[in-house]
Amino acid sequence: MRTRNIVIAAVTSVCLTMGVGVVGAVTTAQANAKPASVSAEAARATHAVHAAPTAPPSKRKSKTKKIVGQVEYLAPGKIIVTPNGKTGQALWLAIDTKIKDRMGDLCFKDEPLPYTCTPDEFEETLKKLSYAPWVTVTHKDGVALTITSVVPV
Structure with missing residues (x-):
């Protein structure tokens, strides 16, 4: 009908x-x-034969990945990390993203290096910088877990 x-x-x-x-x-x-003229059961059976087997969403596991590249501010709560000679990867910043500054260019503080900072402090620093610092970012599902400054090689 x-x-x-x-x-x-x-x-x-x-x-x-x-x-x-x-x-x-x-x-x-x-x-x-x-x-x-096709019943719902017949349609499911036909779909099951022709469809590729997939795991249920709850059983899919995403892996933690690592990117080394230059980091830039993209939008509030979002950065882009561009490896040398490759396309940039946009990532979200979480409230609990760990940011460790070893070089003194991720967060401006009057403390001895290395030090940590919040994602808000990190964003403010990126907005003010005239260059893109090099970092190592571990991320999972598009969210940055840790950001650590590195020396470019």
Whole structure:
């Protein structure tokens, strides 16, 4: 029944667009519409045969990955890390992202190196810098877990 209603709506839309009489078109569409003959079980069985096997979403495991590159401020709560000669990877900053500054260019503080800073302090520093510092970022599912300054090689 739902298929028939969709067909009728599509024919009506086309007829109105073209300026053709709607009553005759709907009557023809109703006469030509075929009821769905496939049961839900048969459709699931057919889909199961042709579909690639996938794990349920809860069983999929994402891995922690590491990127070494130049970091830049992208948007509030978001950075982009660009490895040398490659395309940049946009990452989110979480409230608990660990940022360790070993070089003194990720967070400006009056403390001896190395020191840690918050994501907010890190963002403010990136906005003020005229260059992109080098970092190692470990991330999972697009969220930065740790950011550590490194010396470019």
